[in-house]
Amino acid sequence: MTQPLKELIKIRQQKLAAIKKLGINPNPPFYPRDRSIKEAKKIGLTTRLAGRIRSIRRHGKLTFIDISDESGQIQLLLRANDLSSKEYQLIRLLDIGDFIGVKGEVFKTKAGEITLKVQELTLLNKALRPLPDEWYGLKDKEERFRRRYLDLILNPKIKKLLDKRWQTLKNIRQFLWHQGYTEVETPILQNLYGGTNARPFTTHLNALDIDMYLRVAPELYLKRLIVGGYEKVFEIARNFRNEGMDQTHQPEFTMMEIYLAYGDYLAIMALTEELLRTLAEKVNKTTQLKINQKVVDLRKKWSVLTIDQALKKYANIDWQQISGQEIRQLLKKHQLQVRGVYSDNKALFVLFDHLVTPQLIQPSWVIDYPQEVSPLAKGHRSKPGRVERFEGYIGGKEICDGWSEIVNPLEQRRRFETEQKNLRAGDKEAQPLDEDFIQALEYGAPPIAGIGIGIDRLVMLLTNTWSIREVIAFPLMKTRSTI
Numbered sequence: 166m167t168q169p170l171k172e173l174i175k176i177r178q179q180k181l182a183a184i185k186k187l188g189i190n191p192n193p194p195f196y197p198r199d200r201s202i203k204e205a206k207k208i209g210l211t212t213r214l215a216g217r218i219r220s221i222r223r224h225g226k227l228t229f230i231d232i233s234d235e236s237g238q239i240q241l242l243l244r245a246n247d248l249s250s251k252e253y254q255l256i257r258l259l260d261i262g263d264f265i266g267v268k269g270e271v272f273k274t275k276a277g278e279i280t281l282k283v284q285e286l287t288l289l290n291k292a293l294r295p296l297p298d299e300w301y302g303l304k305d306k307e308e309r310f311r312r313r314y315l316d317l318i319l320n321p322k323i324k325k326l327l328d329k330r331w332q333t334l335k336n337i338r339q340f341l342w343h344q345g346y347t348e349v350e351t352p353i354l355q356n357l358y359g360g361t362n363a364r365p366f367t368t369h370l371n372a373l374d375i376d377m378y379l380r381v382a383p384e385l386y387l388k389r390l391i392v393g394g395y396e397k398v399f400e401i402a403r404n405f406r407n408e409g410m411d412q413t414h415q416p417e418f419t420m421m422e423i424y425l426a427y428g429d430y431l432a433i434m435a436l437t438e439e440l441l442r443t444l445a446e447k448v449n450k451t452t453q454l455k456i457n458q459k460v461v462d463l464r465k466k467w468s469v470l471t472i473d474q475a476l477k478k479y480a481n482i483d484w485q486q487i488s489g490q491e492i493r494q495l496l497k498k499h500q501l502q503v504r505g506v507y508s509d510n511k512a513l514f515v516l517f518d519h520l521v522t523p524q525l526i527q528p529s530w531v532i533d534y535p536q537e538v539s540p541l542a543k544g545h546r547s548k549p550g551r552v553e554r555f556e557g558y559i560g561g562k563e564i565c566d567g568w569s570e571i572v573n574p575l576e577q578r579r580r581f582e583t584e585q586k587n588l589r590a591g592d593k594e595a596q597p598l599d600e601d602f603i604q605a606l607e608y609g610a611p612p613i614a615g616i617g618i619g620i621d622r623l624v625m626l627l628t629n630t631w632s633i634r635e636v637i638a639f640p641l642m643k644t645r646s647t648i
Contacts, residue, residue: 170294174295181291189251191290200212200214201214202239205239209270214268215234215265216233218261221261229280247284252285260292263290264290264292267286267287268285297319307645333627349395351380353380353405360596363382365378365381365405367379381404381405384541387422392605396425396427402419404418418621419620421620428613429553430532433614433615441528452464454560456559457560469532479520480517511537514538531558533552534551534554540581541577541596542568543570543572553568560626564626567616574603
């Protein structure tokens, strides 16, 4: 019968006391290892290694221990004749999860396993809690996410997944730096939120006795930098939106935004295609992405559809011919609602988002949205009532969203005023009127194009992992009492 956890912890605490009684420091300040385990697997090499104990197998005066570090795992052979009396007594007080340092010579056993014959043994830290059983102890997904450190110890696939996230961020930076972009920082605590339609988190700044908001998007501050003279900027920003949680959304998430002076939405679309193709090649070593059971190839040119064409092709809805009554019937049929002030164009956008987007598997640009759903996008150069906005879709998921930016302060004010009407009509995600941002535009701005790319969803795409909590090191979880 398995011993209760509290009893196992007590046994380890007793072992710790015995170690101290031997005169051994259980927490030395450092250990001079000279290489990683992966680098040490050379027959005849004498080396110092360190790592976590993963298994212990005792056979009389012989003890075999497996240790691991970030690079890999190796077997150790510990014999009474090779160690001091104190070191040999220490072996009996070791447990799985402890950290040790060892010095010895690398050889190959008769079974063909590369092994380190230990000549010196040093305890680096005593683990007071036993690790869960690798097969049965951490299968509950909630526990995996809540105690991510254990998930990483027991599940090597999770570390490889997170490694791809860090590689993605590194390669984004390298790509944009090479293109001449400057990485910048903008405020997370803001007097007024804006840059997208979202519900903010609120907080209070005691020093100034004022209410403030956590950033929902960095857009308006990044465009202020363009007004100030920067021409190519990007930020990888932590954003916070006080909204729902599901397979692809977390209230705290990472977004990258890019802004280009003197460009339009077509220029940013071209840049993004090249960026995603480069990321796939760097992170996955191929431009072919598996999405569930389907395969897409980022080498190919993305398809481009207007939102009208997408609705016609995938939902058999003719934007120009459908009547207002038919639109309302479709909303009722699919149990959909339009936030804020109702219009047929906003309703058609809701229908597009619900009916069409899951079908956009191959890389696709959907462009030229209605003005009513795009409060920061510049009016279209040839289509009245439309804006120069795009959304990028792969695998039925929105990967990015961008547009040619409004630089006319009078037009931006009109759009913000429309948002205020939506707010009064019950749309809690409508944007506030930002007087300071409008004033910045009044000083003059060049043509600007911008894009936002969700990093979490991008990593999901690159790894074919369609749960946002899997690709975040520490996803937001409801607290639970611990033993």
